[in-house]
Amino acid sequence: MPYEPLKLSTPTPVLSWANHRLGLEETQMAKNMASLPFVFKHIALMPDVHLGKGALVGSVIATKDAVIPAAVGVDIGCFTGDTLIPLIDGKSYPLRELADSGKPIYVYSCTKTGKIVATEAIARLTRQNAPLVKVILDNGVEIKCTPDHPFMLRDGEYQEASQLRKGTSLMPFYSKVDRDGYTLIQQNYSGRWQKAHWIIARSGLLGKVPKFENQRTVIHHKNFNQADNSPDNLEFMGNRDHSAYHGSLVDRSTHWQSPEFEKQRKDALAAKSKTSEGYQYYAERGTRNILQYMQNNPEHFQQSVSGNGERGKQYLVHYNQSPKGRAKSKEIANRFYTCEIYGEQVKSPIGLDNHRKYQHTYNHKVVDIIFLNESQDVYCLSVPEYHNFALSAGVFVHNCGMAALKMPFTADQLEVKLKQIRLEIEAAIPVGFEENKDAEKAVTNWQGWREFKELHRGVKDLETKAIRQLGSLGGGNHFIELCLDTDDQVWLMLHSGSRHIGNKLAECHISTAKNLAKLAQISLPDPDLSYFVAGTPEFAAYWHDLQWAQEYAKFNRDVMMNRFKKIVEKHLAGGKPTKPLLSVNCHHNYAEKEVHFGEEVYVTRKGAVRARTEDYGIIPGSMGAKSFIVKGKGSYESYCSCSHGAGRLMSRSKAKKQFSIDDLVAQTQGVECRKDSGVLDEIPGAYKPIDQVMENQADLVEVVATLKQVLCVKG
Template sequence: MAYEKLELSSPSPVLSWANHPLGSEETKMAKNVASLPFVFKHVALMPDVHLGKGALVGSVIATKEAVIPAAVGVDIGCGMAAIKTPFNGDQLEGKLKKIRLDIEAAIPTGFNENPDVEKTVSNWQRWRDFNNLHKGVQDLEVKAMRQMGSLGGGNHFIEVCLDSENQVWLMLHSGSRNIGNKLAQCHIGTAKELAKMAGNKLPDPDLAYFIAGTDEFKAYWHDLQWSQNYAKVNRDVMMARFKRIVEKHVAGGKQSKPLLEVNCHHNYAEKEVHFGEEVYVTRKGAVRAQENDYGIIPGSMGAKSYIVQGKGCANSFCSCSHGAGRLMSRTKAKNVYTLDDLVKQTEGVECRKDEGILDEIPGAYKSIEEVMNQQSDLVKVVATLKQVVCVKG
């Protein structure tokens, strides 16, 4: 058994797969969530668990008849995509820098958007549903269209990786961009207003929730599903562009067929059946790991990443970690590490090596190997990847 039941005096138990004790702030956050009346069975904490807003990042919260928008968070549908290509590492010889520069030219990062909207984007069926989204985002349709197929900032990235057989993989991490963020904020605001009006004594204002069956719940659930869909398609659009760039450099532009494709969220909510009951499952920094589900658990840009298959562990609500998890805040990382440290820790990786990405230095993250050791009951490793090119958002 890889998890332990935490000693908390909360109405619902908290099961933790982490091999480190929680700090006082983290303990308080776990206890707050576990004291909500609609939590189903228990709260599950993944091995990469760390502080978040309202709920811990790396927590899986199953609920009956209610959902907490701030627990899903503002990057709705954030997640990973990866494809295994038929190419091998030798074919990349001498081409890494060109590939990186082409990716940076073709895929907007940070707050940037595409200069025009490509056909695959304008053909997305869900645009016709845009006017049914929250009224607070109605002026953002053009921006949302232009941002579909863009990476965003923070810890979002695009990587060319090699597995232990020297096979080339393409991998990226991104979410629902500005539109998902704005929708989340609109609904979190509504939930907080409702809680205030009802005089709800919440342990934390960020745990304001919607009750199933209400108009507010319906509106949030609709916009949530739309944003999750947007995030998935956003990754698909970037992946297609990324694949074409790599094919140009290693196969003279000839199209290749992926040997495996994975696209999974790690910040989202879904209706699922657990312990024989239909519940809402919120995975805040966690990946679904039902039996044979494929998932992606990335390390930071100097560490290994893993393609996994779920084992369907009931107590984790069929979930696993979504990465290594931060060891220190972005500000602390910038104060602790230097540019020389970054150069050392990203040795052998074709990437930017400047102060703009110092907060993403591998040392700011937990050891991905330890995180993987803690979840051998949740997933089995299908492939171990090491990046050779990394583009940061």
């Protein structure tokens, strides 16, 4: 049996994946959790379980209509397999097909400022038999996804599908094909249409844009398909060289002058004229030709049209007064025109113009959100750099987040550079209680500051501190590591949270929960197990602040990872930006609504990682041991969870008493890191053996990559 049912006299069973007996305090804490009236089914203890505040670290608790505020975290959901994703090759593909291929793809992403870029991504199956909602947009498109999947709002923020409301404005994705066959993308920050191949180029997918002497730089499509903007299909050329190249092809090939080609050309022109873009193009060209004819041949033109008015006047008057003419005039006045962006029907050309201007200028709106009585396997994309992607439905959504990067560097490139890299990381990223002296532009522009005034009143005076701490590591078990896998490939790994502001928010809500329990005279085995009941104002306030703190924590890691990545690129790539080969990001704490054993429950993962089928996760060891990139197996008994690390074997105070600096030096041999009393409590000997922890959860996860630290930064 992979787990052991503990022999506890509690209403709710406790299942343990740990291979050791719980101590007296741990056993009592497990009993306390299992005695709560709203706990569902059973409690699951992960292999790294140890003492925590109120609840055991490494425990997974499912509850009905209540949540304990000690838990922090949200999660990201996914889409049904038939959801279409537009790629830069000009085609849209179902998510399931992209996931089955297993190959990297190129998608469109959007920055918070509304700039659309192109970037690499990978699709994967993320959850099986997941509950669904349907989001209906004002263009008539329906999107099926899990209730927790965040959609990108028009202001750059994110909101879960279940929290969207009618009229909510989403970040739009508009594309069309121009009269020459090139794909155009409308930039949300300016409203201007931009050719997609230049978006690809300016996103860095083609390398540095070259200059050609006395020529304008253009981009050539090698397969002559202007809609295919795959990086390997695009080539920089000078404009005159480009024209000469096409001319040489015509000269060398009789195909371009053959009857077959001429017929194909005419058929293509006829088909183009039937499209709205083609009709407009030919109408404009015809107008230009007529005007040119009038200017160049004025006498012939005057002769040709002389008497037109007199000849036609009588006919027009007769026709307009006839029943047929009156019917035609009425039909024209009541004719409906189709909005080319949304497909809506609007009366009269003037009405169509006003509709475009006032109703649909650079915006998609939610029409309805419907909770469905069905479940499906769902999929998502991993987008390492921008963390969102466009749907063919015309909106941007968040990707499945991750927090480790596999880089295109190898171990030999690190020789004699580790110490300098560590010193630069410590100089660029504040650790411990330190904070940034100056806030960078990306930090001050973070959209989350707009909601700061809506947070718990107990943190109103912490905004300046929260700004300065955004992009800082903290202390304890937080770390920045540079690792090597078994193929000597370089990985960047980082673990941090929501800093002081997150901790203070938790304290405020825990205090509120304790006061409510006291007022209601609720008897609890531990005051730290005080809870909020779903549907109450206190629950709603806590959930709102929880979401905010999690977004703060995520952006904090993004800021640090960006600095970390730039430092490594400076030493290993001459400062040139690089694309990660794989990105993984997982939170070590969760409180979310899920379906388990056929029922909807709140799942609290305190010091545990979600491990549904195909979920990627990180299980770090101590600062001198191995770490693991894993993929979940979806064990229903563990509520699809696994451990968040090795887990402490002893307290920090005990570690400082038991070990010396010499022990720290010996146990971190081969790792570039601090070796002083300030990090003695993080010595590997204070943690459980990671290999044993991994062996105990072999039924929960499979190992994707085994990493060994070569550099570690701690507070």
